[in-house]
Amino acid sequence: xxxxxxxxxxxxxxxxxxxxxxxxxxxxxxxxxxxxxxxxxxxxxxxxxxxxxxxxxxxxxxxxxxxxxxxxxxxxxxxxxxxxxxxxxxxxxxxxxxxxxxxxxxxxxxxxx
Amino acid sequence: xxxxxxxxxxxxxxxxxxxxxxxxxxxxxxxxxxxxxxxxxxxxxxxxxxxxxxxxxxxxxxxxxxxxxxxxxxxxxxxxxxxxxxxxxxxxxxxxxxxxxxxxxxxxxxxxx
Numbered sequence: 513x514x515x516x517x518x519x520x521x522x523x524x525x526x527x528x529x530x531x532x533x534x535x536x537x538x539x540x541x542x543x544x545x546x547x548x549x550x551x552x553x554x555x556x557x558x559x560x561x562x563x564x565x566x567x568x569x570x571x572x573x574x575x576x577x578x579x580x581x582x583x584x585x586x587x588x589x590x591x592x593x594x595x596x597x598x599x600x601x602x603x604x605x606x607x608x609x610x611x612x613x614x615x616x617x618x619x620x621x622x623x624x625x
Numbered sequence: 626x627x628x629x630x631x632x633x634x635x636x637x638x639x640x641x642x643x644x645x646x647x648x649x650x651x652x653x654x655x656x657x658x659x660x661x662x663x664x665x666x667x668x669x670x671x672x673x674x675x676x677x678x679x680x681x682x683x684x685x686x687x688x689x690x691x692x693x694x695x696x697x698x699x700x701x702x703x704x705x706x707x708x709x710x711x712x713x714x715x716x717x718x719x720x721x722x723x724x725x726x727x728x729x730x731x732x733x734x735x736x737x738x
């Protein structure tokens with residue numbers, strides 16, 4: 513069972529601000545790291561899948577980095593918009609035969625117009 | 626192309642009854658995952674099915690069970706329902722490759738009274 517920590521638990525930012533969150537996970541037995549965005553009343557939506565140490569992925573104003581040696585990933589949102597309001601979940605994938613994702617509790621982002 | 630579909634959307638049962646939740650994966654996906662989100666908790670992994678076989682299960686009692694059919698759809702059965710089984714149950718599907726993203730349905734809200 514992987515211990516996944518996400519911080520902060522929640523945050524409020526003003527529209528236009530940039531922000532970032534952290535995901536910490538055990539560095540041993542690592543295979544991949546997934547980020548999801550979960551808007552209220554919708555399904556979790558995949559943002560990124562990263563596997564290599566030093567990986568950086570970008571989708572529009574959202575980007576993520578991965579450090580597998582120390583067991584953390586950062587998610588960045590540049591110029592936050594109200595539509596970015598959601599819970600952002602990270603989920604490492606690890607261990608032999610473990611295709612399932614182990615989710616953190618998420619960071620709930622509220623962007624104030 | 627249809628996404629992951631789950632039924633029913635909402636389900637109300639009394640303590641001690643059995644509940645059956647259904648999931649239809651995206652066409653071509655062979656893996657189905659079940660997750661539980663109870664109040665105040667993150668997504669907890671329940672079960673993983675691939676090619677009709679149970680591949681892994683999370684830390685849940687045996688009264689949580691399921692199966693995957695030849696068309697890759699899946700059922701989650703919860704026997705002897707307890708009040709704490711009240712939760713959102715999410716199903717996700719993936720092509721079966723290890724580091725590909727999983728696509729989620731919108732979930733079944735189970736309420737045990």
